[in-house]
Amino acid sequence: MEIGEKLRNLRVQKNLTQEELGERTDLTKGYISQLERDLSSPSMETFFNILEVLGITPEQFFSEETLAQKIVYKDEDSTLYYDEENGYELKWLIPESNEKEMEPIVLTFDKNGQYKTFEPSLSETFIYVIDGSVSLILGETTYSAKKGEAMYYQATERHQLVNHSKGKSRALIVATESYL
Incomplete structure (x- = not known):
């Protein structure tokens, strides 16, 4: 091969x-x-x-050998991606999470940062705000959460996450696999 x-x-x-x-x-x-x-x-x-x-x-x-299931992931296992134009950094906490039922990431926004807009799907998403505040634009409605608050939704409408704070914001996001 x-x-x-x-x-x-x-x-x-x-x-x-x-x-x-x-x-x-x-x-x-x-x-x-x-x-x-x-x-x-x-x-x-x-x-x-x-x-x-x-x-x-x-x-x-x-190698052709089958791997054992990994349970504990360290910081060095994570992958970072920084989008300077849109002002956000993604940190994938589990390298192979995209093949699992859920995908946990930490999203850090710069001031005025915004994440990409997603099309409707059957994905469920959990967001926990670690620092600052973020806004979720879900269809025509905007929801905001600040440090210590969480959001949970089914992504059946176009949606986008943006920084709602005057400084940096950080959130833990866990999304399920989308089947549409």
Whole structure:
């Protein structure tokens, strides 16, 4: 099996799109596509970064053995992505969470930061505000929560999360897998 095919299979198993893998690795969707088709070869640093995001070590990538379930995750297991243009940082707490029923992240907003708008889905989302305050725009209605408060909703309408505070805000978000 070619490395590209194995990377693609692993990405698909993790239920990531090429764009999502690119976001988490600071690579473009086009470059991920080239790697998966063996049209380009990544540097060792890029390859190790991709494997880290996919939640697998190089030894595991080249091994055929089945892995035991991981229970405890450390800070170094997390993956960071910073979107300077929109003023937010995503921290994926569990590398392979996108293949699970829920995906926990910590979202940190800069002043005036806003997260992308999501289309309606059957996903359920829990948000706990750690610092500052955030607003959820769900359809035509806006809901706000401050430090120590939580929100829980089914994402059946377009929705977006924005910083509602005059400074930084931080929230723990856990979303379930969306089947629509």
